[in-house]
Amino acid sequence: MSPTTARGMTMYAKKTLFAATAVCLLGACAPKPENVKPGYAPQAVYDSLSCQQIASEAINVSNKAHDKAGIERRHRHQDEAIVATGLIVFWPALFFTHGHSTQSASDLAQLKGEMEALEAASARKGCGIKFDRV
Known part of the structure; x- marks a missing residue:
């Protein structure tokens, strides 16, 4: 193998690693459910x-x-698998991560807000309802 070819492969590996790192750092992986912040729900x-x-x-x-x-x-696990595949085999796979803008994350945030509103209403009425956090 010539030095140019070896150098070219090293540059390709560096670029791939940089791209994957940038994708993860910019929040391309779906969030953990426990990290999704509650949305607003009127009490x-x-x-x-x-x-x-x-x-x-x-x-x-x-x-x-x-x-x-x-x-x-599931989205988070799929994103992690896609990033691993992108790093090792095929970098364009990195474009197929779900990211933070998934509908399920938005729905989860809304439901967490409703849970907080229900807890507040329960506390005001003395019902004693508490949720285990997702």
Whole structure:
């Protein structure tokens, strides 16, 4: 192998590593569900509900949040696999990461906000409803 060819492969490897690092540093990987910040949900919506109705809504919102968190975890694992593949084999694969703009992350943020609003309404009425955080 000539020095030019060896040097060219080294440059290719450096460029690939730089591209993958830049993609990850710029937030291309889907976020961990526990790192998704709650979105705004008005608390007044739940003020007219009884404790039983708040509990029922809490179960509904909690189940939806659990489902969205699972989707977000899958996206994150897929992104990690794509980045590894891009680093080792095929750098254009890096363009197929889900990133922070996924709909499931947005939905999860909204559901987390609803969970906070439900907890606040529960506290005001003395219902004692608390969520385990996703």
